[in-house]
Amino acid sequence: MKPAPFVHHAPRSVEEAVDVLAQVGHDGKVLAGGQSLIPILNMRLASPGHLVDINRVAGLDRVEVRDGDVRVGALVRHAELEHHEGAYAALPLLRQALVNVAHPAIRNRGTTVGSIAHADAAGEMPAILALTEGVVEAAGPRGTREISPADFFLGALETCLAEDELAVAVRFPRFSPGTATAFAESARRHGDYAMAGVAAAVTVVDGVITDARTSFVSVTDVPSVLDLTEVLGGSEPADADWAAAAEVVRGHVEPEADIHATADYRRMLAGELARRVLAQAAQNAATTKGSSH
Amino acid sequence: MTTQMFGAPIRRKEDPRLLTGGGRYLDDLGQHALAAAFVRSPHAHARITDIDVTDAVDVGGIVAIYTWEDLPGKVAEPLPLLIPHPTLTHGRTGYALARDEVNHVGEPVVMVVATDRYLAEDACQRIRVDYELLPVVVGIENARDGAHLVHEDAPGNVAAHMVQETGDVEAALATAPHTLTLDLAIERSACMPMEGKGVYARWNDEDGELRIYSSTQTSTGVRAAVAAKLELPLAKVECIAPDVGGGFGVKIMHPWPEEVLVPWAARLLKREVKWAEDRREHFISSAHERGQLQKVTVGFDDEGRVLGLDVKFWHDNGAYTPYGIIVPIITSTQLLGPYKPGAYRCEFWSLYTNTVLVTPYRGAGRPQGVFAMERTMDAIADYLDLDRAEVRSRNFILPEEMPYDHGLLFQDGRPLKYDSGDFPASLDKLKKLVGWDDFEAYRAEAEAEGRKVGLGIGCYVEGTGVGPYEGGHITIETSGRVNVATGLTTQGQGHQTAFAQIVAQELGVPIEDVHVTTGDTRKMPYAVGTFASRAAVMSGNAIALATRNVKAKALRIAADALEVSEDDLEIVDGVVQVKGAPTTSMPLGTVAVLSNPLRYAFDDAAKAATQFAGTFDPDKPPVADDEEPGLEGRDFYSPTQATFANGMHAAIVETDPVTAEIRILRYCVIHDCGTMINPMIVEGQVHGGVAQGVGGALYERMAYDESGQLLNASFMDFLMPYASEVPHIEADHLETPSPLNPLGIKGAGEAGCIPVSAVIASAIEDAEGFPITSMPISPVELWELRQRHETGELPSLRHHHGQHQTAAAPSRDQEPTA
Amino acid sequence: MTDMTTEQLLDVTVNVNGVPRTASVPARRLLSDFLRHDLQLTGTHVGCEHGVCGACTVLVDGKPMRSCLMFAVTAQDHRVTTVEGLCDAPDARPCATGERMNPVQQAFAECHGLQCGFCTPGFLTTVTAYLEENPAPTQDEAREAISGNLCRCTGYQNIVKSVLRAAEIRTERLGEDGGEAGYAAAPAARHTSSSANGGERA
Numbered sequence A: 001m002k003p004a005p006f007v008h009h010a011p012r013s014v015e016e017a018v019d020v021l022a023q024v025g026h027d028g029k030v031l032a033g034g035q036s037l038i039p040i041l042n043m044r045l046a047s048p049g050h051l052v053d054i055n056r057v058a059g060l061d062r063v064e065v066r067d068g069d070v071r072v073g074a075l076v077r078h079a080e081l082e083h084h085e086g087a088y089a090a091l092p093l094l095r096q097a098l099v100n101v102a103h104p105a106i107r108n109r110g111t112t113v114g115s116i117a118h119a120d121a122a123g124e125m126p127a128i129l130a131l132t133e134g135v136v137e138a139a140g141p142r143g144t145r146e147i148s149p150a151d152f153f154l155g156a157l158e159t160c161l162a163e164d165e166l167a168v169a170v171r172f173p174r175f176s177p178g179t180a181t182a183f184a185e186s187a188r189r190h191g192d193y194a195m196a197g198v199a200a201a202v203t204v205v206d207g208v209i210t211d212a213r214t215s216f217v218s219v220t221d222v223p224s225v226l227d228l229t230e231v232l233g234g235s236e237p238a239d240a241d242w243a244a245a246a247e248v249v250r251g252h253v254e255p256e257a258d259i260h261a262t263a264d265y266r267r268m269l270a271g272e273l274a275r276r277v278l279a280q281a282a283q284n285a286a287t288t289k290g291s292s293h
Numbered sequence B: 001m002t003t004q005m006f007g008a009p010i011r012r013k014e015d016p017r018l019l020t021g022g023g024r025y026l027d028d029l030g031q032h033a034l035a036a037a038f039v040r041s042p043h044a045h046a047r048i049t050d051i052d053v054t055d056a057v058d059v060g061g062i063v064a065i066y067t068w069e070d071l072p073g074k075v076a077e078p079l080p081l082l083i084p085h086p087t088l089t090h091g092r093t094g095y096a097l098a099r100d101e102v103n104h105v106g107e108p109v110v111m112v113v114a115t116d117r118y119l120a121e122d123a124c125q126r127i128r129v130d131y132e133l134l135p136v137v138v139g140i141e142n143a144r145d146g147a148h149l150v151h152e153d154a155p156g157n158v159a160a161h162m163v164q165e166t167g168d169v170e171a172a173l174a175t176a177p178h179t180l181t182l183d184l185a186i187e188r189s190a191c192m193p194m195e196g197k198g199v200y201a202r203w204n205d206e207d208g209e210l211r212i213y214s215s216t217q218t219s220t221g222v223r224a225a226v227a228a229k230l231e232l233p234l235a236k237v238e239c240i241a242p243d244v245g246g247g248f249g250v251k252i253m254h255p256w257p258e259e260v261l262v263p264w265a266a267r268l269l270k271r272e273v274k275w276a277e278d279r280r281e282h283f284i285s286s287a288h289e290r291g292q293l294q295k296v297t298v299g300f301d302d303e304g305r306v307l308g309l310d311v312k313f314w315h316d317n318g319a320y321t322p323y324g325i326i327v328p329i330i331t332s333t334q335l336l337g338p339y340k341p342g343a344y345r346c347e348f349w350s351l352y353t354n355t356v357l358v359t360p361y362r363g364a365g366r367p368q369g370v371f372a373m374e375r376t377m378d379a380i381a382d383y384l385d386l387d388r389a390e391v392r393s394r395n396f397i398l399p400e401e402m403p404y405d406h407g408l409l410f411q412d413g414r415p416l417k418y419d420s421g422d423f424p425a426s427l428d429k430l431k432k433l434v435g436w437d438d439f440e441a442y443r444a445e446a447e448a449e450g451r452k453v454g455l456g457i458g459c460y461v462e463g464t465g466v467g468p469y470e471g472g473h474i475t476i477e478t479s480g481r482v483n484v485a486t487g488l489t490t491q492g493q494g495h496q497t498a499f500a501q502i503v504a505q506e507l508g509v510p511i512e513d514v515h516v517t518t519g520d521t522r523k524m525p526y527a528v529g530t531f532a533s534r535a536a537v538m539s540g541n542a543i544a545l546a547t548r549n550v551k552a553k554a555l556r557i558a559a560d561a562l563e564v565s566e567d568d569l570e571i572v573d574g575v576v577q578v579k580g581a582p583t584t585s586m587p588l589g590t591v592a593v594l595s596n597p598l599r600y601a602f603d604d605a606a607k608a609a610t611q612f613a614g615t616f617d618p619d620k621p622p623v624a625d626d627e628e629p630g631l632e633g634r635d636f637y638s639p640t641q642a643t644f645a646n647g648m649h650a651a652i653v654e655t656d657p658v659t660a661e662i663r664i665l666r667y668c669v670i671h672d673c674g675t676m677i678n679p680m681i682v683e684g685q686v687h688g689g690v691a692q693g694v695g696g697a698l699y700e701r702m703a704y705d706e707s708g709q710l711l712n713a714s715f716m717d718f719l720m721p722y723a724s725e726v727p728h729i730e731a732d733h734l735e736t737p738s739p740l741n742p743l744g745i746k747g748a749g750e751a752g753c754i755p756v757s758a759v760i761a762s763a764i765e766d767a768e769g770f771p772i773t774s775m776p777i778s779p780v781e782l783w784e785l786r787q788r789h790e791t792g793e794l795p796s797l798r799h800h801h802g803q804h805q806t807a808a809a810p811s812r813d814q815e816p817t818a
Numbered sequence C: 001m002t003d004m005t006t007e008q009l010l011d012v013t014v015n016v017n018g019v020p021r022t023a024s025v026p027a028r029r030l031l032s033d034f035l036r037h038d039l040q041l042t043g044t045h046v047g048c049e050h051g052v053c054g055a056c057t058v059l060v061d062g063k064p065m066r067s068c069l070m071f072a073v074t075a076q077d078h079r080v081t082t083v084e085g086l087c088d089a090p091d092a093r094p095c096a097t098g099e100r101m102n103p104v105q106q107a108f109a110e111c112h113g114l115q116c117g118f119c120t121p122g123f124l125t126t127v128t129a130y131l132e133e134n135p136a137p138t139q140d141e142a143r144e145a146i147s148g149n150l151c152r153c154t155g156y157q158n159i160v161k162s163v164l165r166a167a168e169i170r171t172e173r174l175g176e177d178g179g180e181a182g183y184a185a186a187p188a189a190r191h192t193s194s195s196a197n198g199g200e201r202a
Ligand SMILES: Cc1cc2nc3c(=O)[nH]c(=O)nc-3n(C[C@H](O)[C@H](O)[C@H](O)COP(=O)(O)OP(=O)(O)OC[C@H]3O[C@@H](n4cnc5c(N)ncnc54)[C@H](O)[C@@H]3O)c2cc1C
Pocket: A029, A030, A031, A032, A033, A034, A035, A036, A037, A038, A039, A074, A100, A101, A102, A103, A106, A109, A110, A111, A112, A113, A114, A115, A116, A117, A118, A122, A123, A124, A125, A161, A165, A166, A167, A168, A191, A192, A193, A194, C050, C051, C052
């Protein structure tokens, strides 16, 4: 299991990286943390002729906690974002989800932007980008653009990024006051890709649910947001109809079978996990009112 | 007195080296050797029609490319069938490189040798092999129905068909007050050591000698097999097992194709060649185990005593049978566990499939056998509404019935005769440890919280330390250093420590002075290998006997020199001294000097041993007529039969009422392997075994699709448990010595994993209230069983003690009450 | 695919265990192979080459990472600590047979935390870094901390025990050292601190 040969490029700036990408075209691949790409190369499931290693590109390694969002550069490792206290205070959901991404040693190397660019339906962070209604900032020879999750994710392992485009950062907007979040997933082993996972954000104002949404891991092709306000809105967390919400979730998801679980089982899991995270988020929102926990 | 060594939890001598990067595993050696890689079959069953290597030859660094056509003489012949058996009527083995047909995905077809592994893989990628596809046989049912054949000349895909019987089973079943029939299944798993296999060969052209390093469990076996294949005198071949990163059975199989090809290429090329198996290769070309379908019919009385037991099973042996039918034979005999079965008949078919071959994996057929027996015990208990432990105890062979002869032949062809064991005492200990009698109270508490819990139990007997023999060789240097060699190999069992403990104890020397070598044919050419939990029993006793020989010799020489009687001497801390008068003494090193009269004085010790030093008796030869020079001892241990260890496990599991996720809350082990040399090491073996058992019960399986592709050939998808999946193990021991060997020991290596699938199935069944008949089990499978149970397709247990018991109206518990 | 016959070699320099080490390697050389074969530091093992087993875990700038999922060229100019390097930590001490062992290595020896030893280097690096972050873990935390590494031999129980014992030894030695310990200090700092405690070096 050794990778096939390739030409290594180590650009120092975004412009340089984009130039190289444009030159090598479809024979090139961006190398960020390599935690998804290198296993594929080692197994020779892919053998690109050129790797554009962005690890030396200046300015991509910052987490910026801003008024409206948390901006994460393309070289921010999962672990840095997970441990970033400012990011946690602004958007606890990031840490809630990140602790489920693989194992610490993988998180020390893999990047959050890389996992979004990789667009694995089993990845946690694409679902978080979707739930926060975030933005991908991409740079290319034609300049920069900002892409919404709905436009960004085209299918499993497929995004709208062009060959010569680099995702330079993603932005995760904060939730409105009174919103709390929760994340849960079920994996065969701790740290594995989940059989199903659900992120929830619930807003409680004056003791009543005003907004409830979920997004999903491993049970939808592309990360999608399910708005459950219609089912849960107006109820108090103590007597909201979680079972009805779970029912809607089961109808919404489109899981596929693999060797670890059947589609039906994943659908059941998505419903049950949704029930749990919605209840938990609602309870948190009710008890820590006003804050975004 | 020398401090007590035997039986003490001594820290391992090998650890400082292994902990500081000083280990020498196969791929750490031969840094400048050429690297081999293989083109392996992507198809499960196909005829090779063409091999085109043209594109590969211009890859830089390529040294050689070989196909079957290039192989000479015996290298081109089928690999040996290592363990023939009269019932193995259709034994088949593969070729080192596939000749014209491939029978499983991963079978080697082309060998590439290059200056490094990266380049060798580049070349492999450019080699084109054309295949004509043949129908594929995957799964025991397909093999059994025989519609397609793996080997055209093995009708019905049957490699072996065997029946063993004691008593009249038909009659026993016909007259038994009650009978039950169980259909059971166990899936494949694999040893999966963290280090794959590997071979590194050095051909010395000047001397015409071959040195092989192999990550093997038998260096003597590899040596003999390679010498035979390459038609070299045994004296010109040596084989060394360096540090080996785990074996668990897969490395006892030999010679693997690579073990023949790498030395052959090294000789041909007159260059060092190395192959280090990567993980994907390991998945698709190294042996698996476990897969069986079983049908058990049991007849029993009102008390739950078994009167007759009729077992049929179908064993998946993969594409070839180089290791014979050891695994199903063990299943068929060890299934009996600690019980008296009344009349017993076991019939099995060992079947070919187009999958990787099957050879022993830790437990070697026992986990399957124990699964069959223990599921049967639970079924009897449920049928009669008896306590599950009570049913077991009513069927136990009692201590006063030992030795107990089952009247069957064991895997070594010798009688299945238990030497010792106290099963009632083990069960008592286990019940106390797990809190057997308090469990219903705990269950009630849990149910009140909306939780589902279950208690499971499983018992086993393990025949360990099978022959034919092992040896021990000891030399004592003039420095007092004690060199010990035994031929079997080490894969983490701490032999350098345990064997040193035996020698230190027997001889009376500090353990620091004892240096043990294993698995090196230069140091000990006579050996069998490490398998069947036999190292401590076989080599341990051989080394003890050798030590006694060398000690007797040391005492003879010292008695002579000190002019006292041998009987008055003892050895304490490496010094031979007169009992009660320790000032009259002589260090063992000095005895070594005296034992070897020398002509040349190369150091001070040698000077003392030269002909002109000291006084001597001119009428006696320097070396007495009945002595040999040197303080050296050698002996072999060859028992008449195996010694039988035993154990009992219990577990408490919790199953999520909605998601059917399964969690082990407690895992308890009572283990009896006779006298323990080092309880710390034994406990470590138990922990490791249980963890593998948990893997086999809840996580691991080999997921083949119908075309014979292994769908989960990576650590990503083959779910070996991490620490997060393995429970804390509570272990306690019983020490019932074996009367069969001088040290009273029984094997311990495999024990831990043997009953785990049975125990977990028992516990899940107890939590759920319906029968669990197939292992491993995953959450999705349990969830589906619940649905089948809900629709009535799956019956309830008759007398389940949880709240979900009523057979008439099974209630689905899908909404958590919490 | 590029022309395989003329694969370009790059001079890669990595600071390994405090010493800058250079080798000429192709771009595709995995860091694990660079350490094991180009630098012949064979203490780092390879069990899967797809990131799951953790046998290859080394510390890159003090943090555990999979060396099988990194190219040597990407590690250029970074600091890598392997199991061999743990022996040079300021809180390493010589054992009876002469090897220097840091608290984690020592604890594994005391608690029978290894059998075949193949997975062990990955555990040692992982745990060494972990204790820097959490010097006094509970049993559950200790188990969680090692849950990204596979071991096929031990069943993990004695590894959990080793983590807890390592925390104790580490604290003891921290006392002896007057507060200076740890692998993660930059090599320069490490050498300073060890020369300050020069008497303890073998
Ligand atoms: C054992 C193991 C377990 C794992 N478990 C999980 C898990 O449970 N959940 C999970 O989400 N992930 C998991 N991962 C994957 C891990 O999270 C990866 O880090 C992540 O998916 C990819 O990030 P990376 O920086 O490593 O990207 P790389 O591997 O470098 O790249 C991945 C892909 O994205 C592209 N890419 C990367 N960055 C950019 C960019 N800035 N612009 C454009 N394209 C880019 C690359 O070209 C490549 O195609 C696991 C990995 C391993 C090895």
